[in-house]
Amino acid sequence: MRVIVIGAGIVGLASSRFLLSEGVRDVVLVDRAAGPGEGTSFANGALLHPSSVEPWNSPGILGYLLRHFGRDDAAVLLRARALPSLLGWGLRFLRESSPDRFRANALANTVLALHSLRWMRELGVEPTRFDHAARGSLMVLREAKALEAARHWADELAGVGVRYSMLDRAALLRVEPALAPVAEQLAGAIHSLDDETGDCQGFCQALATDLVAHGVETRWRAEVDGLEAGRQGVRAVRLRDGTRISADAVVLAAGPQSAALARPLGLRLPIRPAKGYSLTYAIGPESSTPRVPVIDRDLHVAVTPLGAGTSRRLRVAGTAEFCGDDLRIAPERVANLANLATRLYPQVIQGADAPRPWTGLRPVCADGRPLVGPTRLPGLWLNTGHGHLGWTVGAASGHLLATQMAGKPSAAGQVDAFAPGRFGL
Numbered sequence: 001m002r003v004i005v006i007g008a009g010i011v012g013l014a015s016s017r018f019l020l021s022e023g024v025r026d027v028v029l030v031d032r033a034a035g036p037g038e039g040t041s042f043a044n045g046a047l048l049h050p051s052s053v054e055p056w057n058s059p060g061i062l063g064y065l066l067r068h069f070g071r072d073d074a075a076v077l078l079r080a081r082a083l084p085s086l087l088g089w090g091l092r093f094l095r096e097s098s099p100d101r102f103r104a105n106a107l108a109n110t111v112l113a114l115h116s117l118r119w120m121r122e123l124g125v126e127p128t129r130f131d132h133a134a135r136g137s138l139m140v141l142r143e144a145k146a147l148e149a150a151r152h153w154a155d156e157l158a159g160v161g162v163r164y165s166m167l168d169r170a171a172l173l174r175v176e177p178a179l180a181p182v183a184e185q186l187a188g189a190i191h192s193l194d195d196e197t198g199d200c201q202g203f204c205q206a207l208a209t210d211l212v213a214h215g216v217e218t219r220w221r222a223e224v225d226g227l228e229a230g231r232q233g234v235r236a237v238r239l240r241d242g243t244r245i246s247a248d249a250v251v252l253a254a255g256p257q258s259a260a261l262a263r264p265l266g267l268r269l270p271i272r273p274a275k276g277y278s279l280t281y282a283i284g285p286e287s288s289t290p291r292v293p294v295i296d297r298d299l300h301v302a303v304t305p306l307g308a309g310t311s312r313r314l315r316v317a318g319t320a321e322f323c324g325d326d327l328r329i330a331p332e333r334v335a336n337l338a339n340l341a342t343r344l345y346p347q348v349i350q351g352a353d354a355p356r357p358w359t360g361l362r363p364v365c366a367d368g369r370p371l372v373g374p375t376r377l378p379g380l381w382l383n384t385g386h387g388h389l390g391w392t393v394g395a396a397s398g399h400l401l402a403t404q405m406a407g408k409p410s411a412a413g414q415v416d417a418f419a420p421g422r423f424g425l
Helices: 010-021 061-067 080-095 099-122 144-158 169-175 177-185 200-213 255-265 331-344 346-350 387-405
Strands: 002-006 026-030 076-078 137-141 164-168 188-192 217-219 224-230 233-239 244-246 249-252 271-282 294-296 301-306 313-322 356-365 371-374 380-384
Touching: 002 010, 010 026, 010 099, 010 200, 010 380, 010 387, 026 200, 061 076, 061 080, 076 080, 080 271, 099 144, 099 387, 137 144, 137 169, 144 164, 144 188, 164 169, 169 177, 169 188, 177 331, 177 346, 200 217, 224 255, 233 249, 249 255, 255 271, 255 356, 255 380, 271 331, 271 387, 294 331, 301 331, 313 331, 331 346, 356 387, 371 387, 380 387
Parallel strands: 002 026, 002 249, 026 217, 076 313, 137 294, 249 380
Antiparallel strands: 137 188, 164 188, 224 233, 233 244, 271 313, 271 356, 294 301, 301 313, 371 380
16 A cells, blocks of 8 residues: 655644554655654644644634734734635634633543654654653643633643642742742642643654664655545645655645645635744753743743753744735734743743744644644545644554554544544535
8 A cells, every 4th residue: 555645744744753653655745845743733832732722713802803913912913914715714713712622622632642752652752752751741821710711711621631830929939940930829739740841843853764774765845746546536646846745645644735635626724824933042051940841821822842952942832824825924023022031930031041932833723723634535534624633633643643544442532532524525
């Protein structure tokens, strides 16, 4: 069996590795970039966080978008130019923001994320190759009422396996002393014990090297022009340079480009791009700098330490912007993110050199759950639509896809929750 996987981010790479594990020996990995992990996986938030995989369309999202329309300090920003492309998709996005639907989607993602931590180990990448650490994460809250509400949600997540402990202010500072300058502003925190951190691009590079060593064929700088479908289904991929690659099956794991590649075949994927920003600060080995990832729920920012010694750095992430396919870095959005990081870690950020900004497009599915599995077109499989969760659930979705392609039951028991068929695909 020959399988073409389009997309060499974490999702496509994990899919390829688990296909090998299921006995597929002829895998061709195709990506338009010069190497692995150079798209949405390049400089994401660096958090593997089963504790926080809620979709962005939480209850009340419509009111939030309207109140913050066009504002550069909005956590979720809607640009006017993106409105035409969001009309049909947006209705489903809003419908899924009802409390019951939101809860169901969040819990499905949580189960997948917990499985993903296990399947990350199965991918066989040594922790030192991607600055891996398993220190949990801290969600800090600034008001007692918000802390209590977060505890109730943490109790709900505990029902599906997420472990946590409640921290008052004193206990919080024992876990993360670097928060001392803003301690008086914090009511406490939830310490999610299973969350981990790591450099996603470093992981992608290491995994791609291993895949090549196991016989996977890689095609870099290979722009896909289209997928060929006939009576037998999808059986070939055409590249812009005129190359035609035939196969028994094609896996579409191209993130935000997936919708455009599927559209000529009559499949309208419910995916839209949301631009995310990150800043990376070099911070050095000082003991007073952060050591545990922190998510500030009120500021809508996550700050994650990476690396060790002189290579230590902070990854700051926390915004989403619906602006179509625009990948330009907006100085206003960078300034806003830097300001949020400064409010959380004033001494650390003010003492650091200028950060390295980055932006990438996250493929957001209308219901907040990825699309993993077969389509109605024989030979075409999807593993896309992960939004901001690709790094957190990529290993599990790759395993879920590979077991389905091998005709085996999924250990995660999540086939229906992520099946493309829920959208008639």
